[in-house]
Amino acid sequence: MRGYIFVTCISELYYKALIKGDYIEELEDKYILYVKQSPYWYISSVVVDREYQRKGIATQLLNTLMQHPFEHLCAVTV
Numbered sequence: 001m002r003g004y005i006f007v008t009c010i011s012e013l014y015y016k017a018l019i020k021g022d023y024i025e026e027l028e029d030k031y032i033l034y035v036k037q038s039p040y041w042y043i044s045s046v047v048v049d050r051e052y053q054r055k056g057i058a059t060q061l062l063n064t065l066m067q068h069p070f071e072h073l074c075a076v077t078v
Contacts (some may be wrong), residue, residue: 003048003057005065007041007073008034015040018074043075 010018014031018024027033043065048057 001049002052003046003061005043005061006045006047007043007065009036009038010040010042011035011038012040015042015072015074018042018076024076039071041070041073043073 011032011034014027014033017027017031046058046061048061
């Protein structure tokens, strides 16, 4: 395996707080994060094997992910 992306359903309130720019540490105490089914999705991690880093694998994974018709999708990046 070269890499993977973990995407999960989140609550609408959590999604709206994330896209507004609220700090994750503060949100976890205020909102329910994960829900079973939701139109709101969160990319929580993108992992690429060290051997394949800097070879465009993450971009390929993201391009493949974006082919899915998400209604709402967000991620927090550093």
